[in-house]
Amino acid sequence: MRRSIATVCVSGTLDDKLTAAAAAGFDGIEIFENDLVVSPMSPARIRSRCADLGLTIELYQPFRDFEAVPEPIFRANLERARRKFAVMEQLGVSTMLVCSSVSPSAVDDDALAAEQLRALADLAGGSGIRVAYEALAWGRHVSTWDHSWRIVQLADHPALGLCLDSFHVLSREADPAGIAGITPGKIFFLQLADAPQLRMDVLQWSRHHRLFPGQGAFDLPEFVRLTLAAGYDGPLSLEVFNDVFRQADPARTAVDAMRSLIALEDAIAPGLPDFPDLSGYAFAEFAVDASSGPELRAALRGLGFAHTGQHRTKPVELWEQSRCRIVLNSAVTRPQAATISAFAVASADPAQSLQRAEALLAPAHPNVREPGEAELAAITAPDGTSVFVTGDGDEWRDDFLDTGSTVPGAGLREIDHLGLAQPFDHFDEAGLFYHSVLGLTPLSTEEYAAPFGLMRSRALSNAGHRLRLALTVALLRRGEWAPAVADPQHVSFATADIFATAAALDLGMLVVPDNYYDDLAARFGLAGEFVDALRRHGILYDRDAAGGELLHLYTPVLGGRVFFEIVERRGGYARFGEANAPVRMAAQRHRRLAGGVSWTRQP
Template identity: 50%
Template sequence: MRRSIATVCLSGSLEEKMDAAAAAGFDGIEVFEPDLVVGELSPEEVRARAARLGLSLDLYQPFRDFEGVDDALLADNLRRAEARFAVMNRLGVDTILVCSNVATATIDSDEVSARQLRTLGDLAASYGVRVAFEALAWGRYVDDYWRAWQIVERADHPAIGTCLDSFHILSRGLDPSRIEQMDPEKIFFVQLADAPALSMDVLSWSRHHRLFPGEGAFDLGAFVAHLDRVGYAGPLSLEVFNDVFRQTDTRRTAEHAYRSLVWLEDQAARVVGEGTRMRTIPEVQAPTGLDYVEVKAEDTSEVETFLEQLGLTFRGQHRTKAVRLWSSGEVRIVLNEQHARDQEPTLAGVGLQVHDAAATAARAAALGVRPVPRRTQAGEQRLTGFAAPSGLEVFVNDDPVAGEPAWVEEFEHGSAEPSDAFGRVDHINLVHTWAEHDEAILFWTSLLGLHAPAGTEVASPQGLVRSQVMRSADGAVRLPLNVAPALTSHYPEHVALTCDDIVAVAAAARERGLPFLRIPANYYDDLAARFGLPEDEVARLRAHDLLYDRDAGGAFLHFYTPRVGRLFFEVVQRIGDYDGYGADNAPVRLAAQARH
């Protein structure tokens, strides 16, 4: 199927939007009428520019408030429509979107609406134009796609068909399976948008909170599968109204949008299975574990001190690079001082283990994910890398056959064996700006198949922190993504390490001189009240600055180091089937860090 995008999805002028859509790989665009009206290009110039860029002009939209009106208003509506058809002829666009009436309808009759659309069809046909009638979720009378389809059938005109919009259908909880009962030749256009699960009026939801496929709660894979099964062969087009995308970089948003459509087509093709006409890309390789965590700085000595105090083992210096390795159990932390002038300690990259790194690289190329090259010398292992939206470098490596990854052998003059203080990396908290957050969710979902459970919000001294965990199905990889308050600069990221006896780890770390993040006495008073813990247990937690949480599955103990640069470490112990992250303790940690 052809891939298209509505210009309303992007920021900038119509020219900039067209350039960005073409560069991202789209086949065509929907021309949003206000973009044309406010621009300086004539319709003929827009048409010529599209031809030069290799873009088709697939739809002109929107035409509002046409049907269900009295005869006097119908005459004026036909006048408005004829003026639009003339502009479409100049543009070279052959399909117009007509939305169900919201403001001026006074007649709730399918027969009247069909008769009026038939009249519009006669006028449209005289200009060589088709009309795609769409049910808006907030239409005055017509707010259901199936009713809109019945009106189109009743109109029975070759120039009258329907437009199916996933948001208008799924936001109202309608069953999209009836699409398979439609005549595919009368489905003139399809618009796609995802959205978060929100409880609000549908108009505001639509105007401000739509998302690209893969970022929200809608099952768009199943939706598009219905279209494939019925034989729809027209464009799949993105129509996403979102306050963030209207302010972000035009080209980057277009690339982000294109990635979502490639991902969605692949998802739908796999739902349909054999016989699908949609394109697939290499199958997702879900990460099986974390290969390493990379910290970068001009001087990593303070981080090294923390790692030694925590109980990790120095494994050596890389034989050709200014890079050092510390490890414990399956935890491997790489400290990189290359090309880091004036840089404070920052989480710069993560390595992930997958079954087939080459397949992941091929999937990334199909999704248009930007690669990250790394210079290697003879005899050094080559890893495949990609840039996450925040700039984090993500490298993938095939699962080790046995023991440690082969690249560990490139480090010399350190201990041959890791310590046993820690088991693995439990989770890595990453930080994004508000403009990067939705793109980041799509990146981790589409490229690596991570899942996104319901998000949360955590109170900090500077405002609410929005948090969304991305995780593999088995929990081997957990990446909480945080959006810091708008006025907060250098919001920290952190790495959490698992252990079996956190009291012993904390006591040993304190003996080695590790400075702990100080937890106030008020927290422990509140803890005793909330959970009814014995006094000796509370005293033990207080003595080691440990935090505590509990749910139906088990308990969670954890402590934090102070920040070093834009980074800190957390040590955790999961007891039983506890599967959270101590979210109720996050405000305590944030306040303590603010005091530091």
């Protein structure tokens, strides 16, 4: 199917938008009137620019509030339309969108609406133009797709058909099944947008919070299937009003948008290489320097890790404890703070995982491999982290020379999850990336108040919970007040007995306030001895609705911007203890202040 994107989806001036859409591989574009009005390019120049870029102009949205109005307004509206048809002829676009009226002048009269739309279609048809009528979810008298379809049927003109917009249909929670029964050929255009479920005014929801397919809560595959069943063969066109996308790099947003369509088409008619099973994290890699390296090494030792391997050719160390593997990479230079620079997932079929990633436009990570080293291919995640894909057999370990070092350990068994704070502009992109590329499914999205502002957290996991990932982002892009460590990255290790592990640690863990334990006892009605045991070790606690429990321990922030966590999951607890994140953040700040470490402004 042809793939199209509306200019409102991305930031910049019209030329920025066209360039970004073409670079991401779109076939077509919808031009929003405002983008044309502010452009120095004439309609004819826009047409040739699009042609040069390989873009078809699929739709023009020149005005609103056309139909079901008193005669004098109708005459003025027709005159307006005539002027816009002239612009469309110069643009070379043959479909015009007309949204259902929100004007106070409009009357509730389907026959009048049909009659006036028929007159518009007559005028349009003479210029070879088709009019696609769309029910806005907040239209004054017409707000559902079936109502707009009744009016189109009543008008009965070959140049008048429907535009269906998934947001307007699905936000109303009406059953869209009847769409499949629309007369073939009468759906002139299909606009796609996803959205999170929000309790707010539908207009505000639509104008600020739309998302690309797969990033929200709507069933877009089913919606598209219904339109295809009605014989629709036009483009799949994204129309997403989103406050963040409107101000983010358009080149990035366009790739995100294209990825969403590729994944949507695959959900409708599978064609991409399937997800191979991922059995877990093979390793997590930290970029360290002369300042952060020693702090991380000391922490790993205290957590019971041994420095077991040294890379054959690079300044890279392997630290292990059971199946927990941490790589410290001194070759990657990043300023100031340690960071999770890479992680590796173990795939049942690495080549197929990478083929899928490539098909979904995941950028390949440039990897410099010396002769004799293991093939270790990687892609780059939206936050810049490298994602290596290895086999299940740990071949990558052959690149490391054994140091012979062993230690008893502290009972850590494997990496439970990674916690990755995302760049503000790329949170929804990241969710779709990990979902479509690695097959991780969002379990929940939480918002909570933290000491430096509101946070959003999204928990993802693959089937069987072998690979878990927590993405976080500040609800508003941080400013000068927020300390750099407000958004640390972390690696969480699983233990089967957190009390035994806590006793075996040789590291100053994060000090959790007494007030927290007093409240915990009141909140959950926990036994006094149990709370005392948690308090003694600084272990935090959460319980889900089904009685599953999480017991977890944190280190302070290390090397500037990372920390470790130890978790014991009981009774099928699947989340990440988000409720305790504000406690951790406040304690990490206090530790930091007490340690006399100065707060650096985040980059």
